Amino acid sequence: MKPSRAVGDWVLVLICVAVVAAGVLVGGLLHKTERSTKPLPPESAPAAPTHSDGAYVTPPVIYPVAIPGCDAVEPPRGGGLTSSLTTFTTSYDNPAYPWFSGAKAEAMTQALRGALPGDVEIGFAPVAESLVFQPIPVEQNGMAFGGRTDARATVLRGDRTGSLSVSVWQSTGPVPPCVAGHLDERRHLADGGIADVQDSWYEIDKVRTRTRSVRAYLPDGTVADVHADDVAADRGHSGAVPLTIDELVAMVTAPSGLRVTTPVPPSTPNPxxxxxxxxxxxxxxxxxxxxxxxxxxxxxxxxxxxxxxxxxxxxxxxxxxxxxxxxxxxxxxxxxxxxxxxxxxxxxxxxxxxxxxxxxxxxxxxxxxxxxxxxxxxxxxxxxxxxxxxxxxxxxxxxxxxxxxxxxxxxxxxxxxxxxxxxxxxxx
Known part of the structure; x- marks a missing residue:
């Protein structure tokens, strides 16, 4: 049998991806702001706003408002629903972020999966959609992408299905102030860390997506952001988010887990x-x-x-x-x-x-x-x-x-x- 170097209709159809090109969709939220002379009690919520077909709607933000765990609350910030698509190269060996490597990504992946409740199943999907931390984008033409590594998956729990996404990066900046509409509560952790939590929703063309999110600012400079919703793999909605706020907090604030300074165990393979x-x-x-x-x-x-x-x-x-x-x-x-x-x-x-x-x-x-x-x-x-x-x-x-x-x-x-x-x- 002699090898053929001819390139036919089926050239190298199986591609092992070590370095890939990808796109990032960056979105901002559009909040409706209402003035109020009284704080909104934590246990109450405003009625859903009316909207026209095709509208993007989030819960109205009432200000001023008292948010548990916040000494002060800043007014909501303006903005609209915007997006941009950027193509970039990613790598596990990114010299701009020495804390990260292929072995670190695998250790974080194992920690994240281990933090899931025992009755939660990861959907059967390609590697990049199976809660595996992905390479960090490489800076190109002077443009940096924030040094984030991301993991995402569809998760199933009984009759509840939804998507789960986690982002981790290192920060040297201070914890940002509380902003109305961005969080429901600021939790102060025993180790000095902070977890901002939000249980919310948004609607597009009158279809409601339920969301829960946590952003943790940890003492070693780790910022871990987790987002869960009720969107199934087929883009339908199960009607309930599979994970609770407390479970999401535990997932991103474990003593070792996703922290950027946690040493990688010896002989940890690449993802x-x-x-x-x-x-x-x-x-x-x-x-x-x-x-x-x-x-x-x-x-x-x-x-x-x-x-x-x-x-x-x-x-x-x-x-x-x-x-x-x-x-x-x-x-x-x-x-x-x-x-x-x-x-x-x-x-x-x-x-x-x-x-x-x-x-x-x-x-x-x-x-x-x-x-x-x-x-x-x-x-x-x-x-x-x-x-x-x-x-x-x-x-x-x-x-x-x-x-x-x-x-x-x-x-x-x-x-x-x-x-x-x-x-x-x-x-x-």
Missing amino acids: PESCTVATGSGKTIDRETVTRLNTELARIPLDGLQLERPLGDLRPSGTGGELCQAVRANTPQGRAHFAIAMGTGQSADSGPGQGNTRRLPNGVIVGDQEVMAIDSAPQSRPETARTVTVTYASGSWVRISCSGETAPMSYVQLEAIALTPGLEVVGA
Whole structure:
């Protein structure tokens, strides 16, 4: 079998993402302000305002007002609903923020997940949407992005579903004053930290989203912001936020947890790598099948290949019904990226990434391909990427890819893994 350097319709369709480009949507809230000569009692709330179709509405802000935990309250600040989209590069190795690294992100991820109540489940989603702290944006053209690392996920708790997002950054500035409309209470913590909490809502086109948020200012300079709502993965609303205010406070104020100065335990790995599959076709694979496939993957012997994380953690690719997992690896030839993807809905004669192909006696099509992959990171070197794709008559396919500065694995090794019994998504 000879490698092909030809680039066909399916070039390197499995992409291991170490450095990615992303967009940030920055929004501001529009508050309606009402003057009052009497403080608003904490237990009462103003009636929902009237609005026209398509309006963005938040609860009216009454000022002056007494807020528990605040010695003084400043008037609400003007502003409107604004947004901007910025493209930037992110990296776990950002020299502008020495407190942060891949290992730190993983330690924070484990701490955050461990702080979730036991009956809360993280939704089955791509890595970047599974409560994994993401790289910090790199400053570009003199523009800084605040040094924040973010984690987000859909969370489920009984009949309640919602989104959860957490941001962490380091600050040397003072704790800001209390501002009407920005918080319901300022909690003074035993260690000297402060947690501003708010239980609120907003409406867009008369559709109400319930929200709960906490921003903690911790003694070591950590600022941790957590936001939960009742928005489900399908963008519908479950009607109740899955997490309480007290649970959110506990999540971001644990003695170690998300704090920027907490030492990283020895041998902590980097976070799991994101991956994507560019076919965008095929049916969604049910969780029972995913569990079976993960069990089969975990049993595969990987002679000469030391993975940073074990196989058996397939996740949706985010572009269709496909599953994938990408991991860093050590081989006799050096560092490499190893990835596996699988899905359905392909013709046996025109499956993804076929390159050179041959048909086995049982009708299975085996294709191989070799391309040069160029990373977008500065000073990165071209890598050789070898891929083997197995396509079954049922339309199910399995693709194994390994890339490195040298060819890290042979086609024979990759094919042996791809043909492992039990990896066919359907008909197995």
